[in-house]
Amino acid sequence: MPDKTKIEKDVESEYIDGVLQRLSNEIHKKIVKEYKGEDPVSSMESKLGEIVMAIVNGED
Amino acid sequence: MKIKSITIQGFRGFNKKQTIDLHDQLTLLYAPNSYGKTSISEALEWLLYGITSKVEKALSTEEYKGSYRNLHLTESEPSFVSVVFLDKNGKEATYMGMLGTGDSLIKFVDGKQVHAWPIDHELSKAPQPFILQHALKYLLLSKPDDRFKGFAHLLGLESLDNFQRNIQFLCTKPEACLPGEATKLLSNVSEIEIRLANQPKLSHIYKEYKKGARGLKKAFVEIDMECKKRLPPDTKPKSILPQLLQKREDAVRKIFKGSIILPDYTEQEKSANTQTEKAVANFIDIEFCKKYAELLTVAATRDIFEQIKFYGLGIAIFEKEPGKCPFCKRPIDSNLEEHIRKHHKTLIEEQSSNDKLLKQRADLKGEFLDLKSNLQSYQSEQLSKSSDLINLEESKEELKKILVPKHQTHFDNVESAISAIKKDREILAKNFEAVVKTVENAIQSINEDKEDLSYLKALSIDLIRYVSRAIDYAKTVSNNTKSMGEAEKVLQHELDEIAGTEDISILVKLLENHSKIRKGFEIKQMLNELKSLRITVDEYVADRIVDAISKELTSDVMEWYEHIKTTGDPDVHFSGFDLEKTKTGKVKSRRVKVKAKSYGKELVSAVSTLSESKLNALGLCVNISKNMKEGGPFSFLIIDDPIQSWDADHEAQFIDLIRKLIERGRQILLMSHNKNWIKMVRAGCRNLNGKYFEFTGYTKEGPHIKEVYWATHRERLSEIDAILKNPEATDVQLQYAEEDIRIVCSEATCDIYFKKKGVQKKADKLNAEKVRKLLLESGIETGLVDRILQSFVSTDDAHHAPGDYSPNRERIRRHYSYAHELVNLI
Numbered sequence: 001m002p003d004k005t006k007i008e009k010d011v012e013s014e015y016i017d018g019v020l021q022r023l024s025n026e027i028h029k030k031i032v033k034e035y036k037g038e039d040p041v042s043s044m045e046s047k048l049g050e051i052v053m054a055i056v057n058g059e060d
Numbered sequence: 061m062k063i064k065s066i067t068i069q070g071f072r073g074f075n076k077k078q079t080i081d082l083h084d085q086l087t088l089l090y091a092p093n094s095y096g097k098t099s100i101s102e103a104l105e106w107l108l109y110g111i112t113s114k115v116e117k118a119l120s121t122e123e124y125k126g127s128y129r130n131l132h133l134t135e136s137e138p139s140f141v142s143v144v145f146l147d148k149n150g151k152e153a154t155y156m157g158m159l160g161t162g163d164s165l166i167k168f169v170d171g172k173q174v175h176a177w178p179i180d181h182e183l184s185k186a187p188q189p190f191i192l193q194h195a196l197k198y199l200l201l202s203k204p205d206d207r208f209k210g211f212a213h214l215l216g217l218e219s220l221d222n223f224q225r226n227i228q229f230l231c232t233k234p235e236a237c238l239p240g241e242a243t244k245l246l247s248n249v250s251e252i253e254i255r256l257a258n259q260p261k262l263s264h265i266y267k268e269y270k271k272g273a274r275g276l277k278k279a280f281v282e283i284d285m286e287c288k289k290r291l292p293p294d295t296k297p298k299s300i301l302p303q304l305l306q307k308r309e310d311a312v313r314k315i316f317k318g319s320i321i322l323p324d325y326t327e328q329e330k331s332a333n334t335q336t337e338k339a340v341a342n343f344i345d346i347e348f349c350k351k352y353a354e355l356l357t358v359a360a361t362r363d364i365f366e367q368i369k370f371y372g373l374g375i376a377i378f379e380k381e382p383g384k385c386p387f388c389k390r391p392i393d394s395n396l397e398e399h400i401r402k403h404h405k406t407l408i409e410e411q412s413s414n415d416k417l418l419k420q421r422a423d424l425k426g427e428f429l430d431l432k433s434n435l436q437s438y439q440s441e442q443l444s445k446s447s448d449l450i451n452l453e454e455s456k457e458e459l460k461k462i463l464v465p466k467h468q469t470h471f472d473n474v475e476s477a478i479s480a481i482k483k484d485r486e487i488l489a490k491n492f493e494a495v496v497k498t499v500e501n502a503i504q505s506i507n508e509d510k511e512d513l514s515y516l517k518a519l520s521i522d523l524i525r526y527v528s529r530a531i532d533y534a535k536t537v538s539n540n541t542k543s544m545g546e547a548e549k550v551l552q553h554e555l556d557e558i559a560g561t562e563d564i565s566i567l568v569k570l571l572e573n574h575s576k577i578r579k580g581f582e583i584k585q586m587l588n589e590l591k592s593l594r595i596t597v598d599e600y601v602a603d604r605i606v607d608a609i610s611k612e613l614t615s616d617v618m619e620w621y622e623h624i625k626t627t628g629d630p631d632v633h634f635s636g637f638d639l640e641k642t643k644t645g646k647v648k649s650r651r652v653k654v655k656a657k658s659y660g661k662e663l664v665s666a667v668s669t670l671s672e673s674k675l676n677a678l679g680l681c682v683n684i685s686k687n688m689k690e691g692g693p694f695s696f697l698i699i700d701d702p703i704q705s706w707d708a709d710h711e712a713q714f715i716d717l718i719r720k721l722i723e724r725g726r727q728i729l730l731m732s733h734n735k736n737w738i739k740m741v742r743a744g745c746r747n748l749n750g751k752y753f754e755f756t757g758y759t760k761e762g763p764h765i766k767e768v769y770w771a772t773h774r775e776r777l778s779e780i781d782a783i784l785k786n787p788e789a790t791d792v793q794l795q796y797a798e799e800d801i802r803i804v805c806s807e808a809t810c811d812i813y814f815k816k817k818g819v820q821k822k823a824d825k826l827n828a829e830k831v832r833k834l835l836l837e838s839g840i841e842t843g844l845v846d847r848i849l850q851s852f853v854s855t856d857d858a859h860h861a862p863g864d865y866s867p868n869r870e871r872i873r874r875h876y877s878y879a880h881e882l883v884n885l886i
Contacts, residue, residue: 015223019600027586028593031230041226045237048230052242055582060575 012036027051061179061693062727064144064152070133071106071141071159072099075762081822082729083751085722089731090738091755096763097731101190101698103141107157108183110165113192128163132760148695153178179693185216186692191683191699200654200667200679204640208605208650211637214686215608224601224650231594234587242583249580252569261563262286265570273581283570290564301571304564311559312552316462318455320474320548321448322481324541325534333534336438341527343431344520351420355511358417364410371404425506432499435526439492442530445537446481449544453478462554463547470547477540484533491529495522598649602639609637609652616685617678623720624677624713632658634666634678654678672705677714684717688724696727703737711737715744722748742770746779747796749803751824769807769823773883776804780876784869794867801851801872804879806831809848811886812838828852840885848882851875 016035023029034040034047062084069077073096080087080100091097102112106128115124129139139159144152155177158166167174177183199210212221235243256266265286268279287300295303325333377386378397385392452459456475463471502515556562570577614636621634633656640651656666663669670678680702687697703711718741721728732738742752749770757764771779783789783797806823809831814820816838826834828849835845 012219012223015220015600015604018604019597022596022600023593025589025592028590028596031593032227032597035223035226041229044226044230048234048237049239049242051586052238052583055579055586056239056242056245058579 012040061145061147062695063729064146066100066103067142068099068103068140070130070137070139071103071128072096072130073758073763074099074103075130075132075760078762078765080753080765081751082727083748085727086718086745086748086750087727087729088738088741088750088752089729089755090735090753091731091733091763093733095755095758097733097755098192098700099763100729100731101192101700104143104698105188105190106165107141107143107155108177109188113188113190126163128159130762182693186694187214187216187683187686187689189687189692189694189697191680191687191697191702199682200675204651207652211609211613211652212605214682215605215613217605217608220601220604224597227597228594231590234590238583245576246580246583248573249577249584252566252573252577255562255566255569259563259566262566273578273585276578276581280570280574283567286563287567287571290567301568304568304571308556308559308561308564308568311561312555315555315558316455316458316551318452318459319448320452320459320544320551322446322477322537322541322544324538325445333438333530336434337527337530340431340435340438341524343427343523344516348424348427349513349516351424352511352516353513354417355421355424355506358414358421358509358511364407364414368404368407368411371400371407374400375404421506425503428499428503428506432496432503435492435496435499438530439488442488442533443485446485449474449478450482450485453482459551462551462558467547467550467554470543470550473540473543474547477544480536481533481540484529484536488526488529488533491522491526495519495526498522599647602647602649605652606639606647609639613637613682613685616689617681620681620684620688620717621678623717624681624710626674626707626709626713632656632663632669632671632674634670634674635662671707673707673710676702676705677710684721688721688726695725696729697721699728699730701732702730703732703734711740712744715741719745746771749799767822773804773808773886776800777876777880777883780804780872780879784873784876789869791867794869794872798851798867798872798875801875801879805848805851805882808879808882808886809834809838812840812882815886840882844878844881847878851878 012035016032019032020029023032030051031044031047034043037043063082065079065081067077067079068074080089089097089100102114105112112128115127133139140156142154142156144154146152154168154170156168156171158168160166167177169178199207199214202210209218209221212218230237235246238246253266253269256262256269259266265279265282268275268282271279284300287304288295290307291300291303374386378400381389383391383394383397452474456478459474460471463474498515498519502519505511505515552565553562556565617634618636625633635655635657638653638655640648640653642648654666656663656669658669666678667675684697687694703714706714718728718730722745730738730741738752742750752768752770754766754768755763756766780797780800783793786793789797803823806826809826810821810823813834821834831852832845832849835848836842
């Protein structure tokens with residue numbers, strides 16, 4: 001049911017906005033903003049991995 | 061939407077097609093357990109949602125595969141559920157679901173196949189119009205997290221529940237989802253930390269180190285001081301690390317010179333190897349074979365070159381002395397001269413194509429040589445990977461003395477790795493030798509103009525065989541790299557112990573990994589801070605849920621709970637919903653509390669203090685309250701066996717609740733296995749004159765369903781009599797009595813007709829004309845028929861009273877006596 005998906009996505013973005021308003025840590029904000037798509041957990045994990053790899057590959 | 065009728069064929073307990081016509085307000089259904097009663101609610105669930113809640117909540121959906129189709133349904137017959145719905149304007153729409161392959165639902169509306177129900181957009185938002193036993197149990201008696209999920213589902217907050225669970229998953233074990241490189245870095249850092257923690261000489265460094273990022277600067281000042289202590293005073297900063305390494309090396313090498321080295325293939329090496337292996341295995345393709353085969357003709361045309369020379373010489377002499385034979389000087393005719401010139405030209409053309417082949421031959425030879433060179437460098441790279449480990453074999457006995465018996469397993473691992481790799485190296489070397497020889501043979505065949513396709517065939521086989529052995533060898537190496545790495549660590553540790561260089565070794569590690577340690581601490585701190593993200597999300601979700609359950613849901617449920625709240629037993633009752641809190645008043649994540657009070661005092665939990673009967677009633681009220689909220693397409697409610705484990709008080713109270721639901725516009729289909737209670741419901745809802753069905757038996761044809769009159773003729777007549785005898789009976793009561801007379805007459809007509817003709821007629825489908833026809837066909841005398849029909853005068857065909865209708869006690873009394881007369885004939 002395509003409508004159901006749309007409704008769920010709308011509701012999700014409402015939660016995300018609600019949580020974002022309460023967050024001050026920029027990394028946390030970036031991760032929560034990635035909560036989207038078919039597999040939101042993977043999206044968040046990828047973002048976390050990206051942030052971590054920026055540290056790993058950062059200046060020695 | 062209300063339901064007019066339900067037709068089921070071959071679904072769950074139903075085999076033969078059966079139709080149940082529902083009453084506009086209340087339909088009761090009695091069936092002993094296992095007679096297929098629940099199949100009706102399942103059929104409706106499946107029709108609307110494509111799955112039944114039983115299957116949806118099943119731990120193993122495998123067990124339910126193919127369980128929708130009735131086992132005894134003839135193979136050629138379709139399994140389907142068809143429901144005639146009525147919208148608020150009375151317009152009919154028939155939804156039919158055909159059971160397809162894989163338990164799929166094929167939808168039809170008024171006979172036309174559709175992709176979705178017209179109400180699909182509303183279905184996802186609206187509560188399901190089913191109140192089922194297992195659903196209630198699931199909600200209240202489940203584990204805390206499941207109960208939370210159940211409430212989230214009930215409140216339409218599944219997305220919020222998923223959101224919280226997903227964030228929790230990420231924040232609880234974030235290490236599990238880090239890229240391999242980051243995991244390795246963290247593992248190195250914690251390994252150094254463990255070694256540092258176990259080195260008493262460096263305890264002051266560890267004290268700072270374990271503070272994480274904030275202690276790191278001070279830790280490295282201490283590290284620097286410790287390093288200097290172990291080196292000559294004039295050592296320059298840049299020389300600290302190399303000199304420490306040298307110092308340790310000197311001490312350790314006195315004990316053992318070797319190392320257990322078996323590096324794993326890097327991603328780059330793996331990719332390069334795969335590329336070479338593919339190129340080698342596919343070296344001989346169709347194009348290559350074709351080009352090689354063309355070379356076979358080169359040998360045959362080798363004498364062309366000599367002929368060109370010969371004819372060329374003759375032509376050169378012609379130029380000097382035209383018309384004479386260049387050899388004997390005799391005159392020759394122009395035709396012969398022309399022939400010689402033409403032949404020379406043809407030979408030159410042939411030579412030109414031969415030149416192409418010669419170039420092709422050189423190219424192919426070049427390719428063979430490249431192949432040989434590639435094979436040699438590949439082979440050399442492969443072998444070098446394990447050379448250090450193989451060389452260790454010579455000092456195996458010394459290694460044994462250091463590792464055994466304390467580290468027997470590591471030594472055994474080293475020994476078996478050497479043995480396995482050595483064996484694979486030998487096989488690889490043998491195959492390498494063979495393939496190189498075959499390449500050389502092929503090159504030689506070109507050099508000697510002895511091209512033969514059999515060389516290519518042999519080479520093709522040898523190349524594939526070699527690549528296959530090389531892959532096996534690489535696998536053996538990779539399988540042993542981890543254990544060799546561990547053995548090397550153990551060896552170095554033992555050497556440090558014997559040489560007394562553990563502290564130097566740790567200092568070296570700290571210096572070498574300064575940057576990695578800093579990055580590791582940064583990552584750890586970041587991962588640790590994810591806990592605060594989790595807390596923020598938990599608090600946000602808790603606020604949302606508390607708001608939803610403690611206010612709106614509590615008041616909605618309480619409204620319905622009050623209807624069935626019993627008063628005669630101890631005062632222990634549900635008092636609302638909340639989230640559990642800690643002693644300090646902090647909300648516990650994902651813990652729904654069902655509150656209860658006893659004589660004004662709050663109890664620990666309703667779940668642990670309420671009787672099963674009250675819990676059941678509460679669960680039912682929760683479901684009802686969600687269903688009674690505005691919105692959604694359904695005006696009906698299917699209630700399946702609600703009174704299991706209820707006491708008599710609750711059973712009686714629930715009848716009032718049903719009346720309340722009907723008053724609020726709900727059409728109810730109530731099913732129960734309790735015949736006495738169903739009788740009580742009929743009595744309690746007598747004036748509704750609903751429909752009542754009994755499942756009187758069950759065979760492989762399905763349930764035997766019989767429609768039974770809401771009340772017996774005698775019961776109805778006696779109630780009418782009581783109204784007529786009551787001088788204070790209101791107009792409404794009199795009107796009700798008049799309607800009841802018509803029902804008695806219709807039902808009695810059906811009974812008489814059945815008795816005479818053996819054909820069952822439906823009383824609610826009869827009007828005056830049909831009653832007359834049936835009675836006359838049953839042989840009832842015309843006078844009585846005419847008298848009976850008088851009771852229908854005050855209604856029209858649609859059973860509605862005319863506009864000028866008013867009840868008349870005398871007329872009703874007269875009609876009552878006629879009805880009595882008819883009933884007496886049965």
